[in-house]
Amino acid sequence: MDLLHKPSFSPDPNVISGVHPFKLVFNKSFDNDLSFLKYFQKKGCYLDDLSLSPVNKLSLKQRSKTLENSIRKLSKRIDNYNPDVIVIVLKKIDKYVRKAINLSNVSCPVYTLPFPGNGHQNKFVQKFSEILKVHIKDKT
Numbered sequence: 733m734d735l736l737h738k739p740s741f742s743p744d745p746n747v748i749s750g751v752h753p754f755k756l757v758f759n760k761s762f763d764n765d766l767s768f769l770k771y772f773q774k775k776g777c778y779l780d781d782l783s784l785s786p787v788n789k790l791s792l793k794q795r796s797k798t799l800e801n802s803i804r805k806l807s808k809r810i811d812n813y814n815p816d817v818i819v820i821v822l823k824k825i826d827k828y829v830r831k832a833i834n835l836s837n838v839s840c841p842v843y844t845l846p847f848p849g850n851g852h853q854n855k856f857v858q859k860f861s862e863i864l865k866v867h868i869k870d871k872t
Contacts, residue, residue, distance in 0.1 A: 753860040757868070775868055778813060782806055782825050782832070799828045807835035817867045819860070820844040841867075 754772065755761060762768040772779075783802040787795045810818070810832060817840050820829045826844045833842060843863055848856035 752857050756861050757864045803832045806832035810836040810838050817841045822847045
């Protein structure tokens with residue numbers, strides 16, 4: 733399974749909620765975020781952002797423009813990763829990421845999950861756990 737990788741990844745507490753599905757599916761505990769991220773990568777999983785520059789503090793119009801302008805670069809990164817599966821985390825960026833996937837030469841299953849905040853943590857954990865069970869065969 734491949735997710736996408738952002739080399740300068742700085743863990744957001746909500747994104748690190750991805751730890752819980754890994755604990756459930758692989759029955760593994762992690763001492764800290766870094767040990768989880770190393771395990772995550774060892775499993776062939778990666779994180780990446782649609783936009784490599786922060787967009788949260790931009791106006792809605794500027795945010796949309798920045799995200800739209802990020803599609804081609806993400807598409808190229810997707811080509812480089814050549815993932816077996818893509819998991820989009822944040823429903824409101826789904827349309828942008830799917831455009832990037834369509835521009836890439838990659839054909840794989842694509843899932844969209846709610847961001848693991850604002851009351852969506854349980855749904856995120858449930859759905860992400862299901863994806864892991866299907867796409868990561870090696871449970872070690």
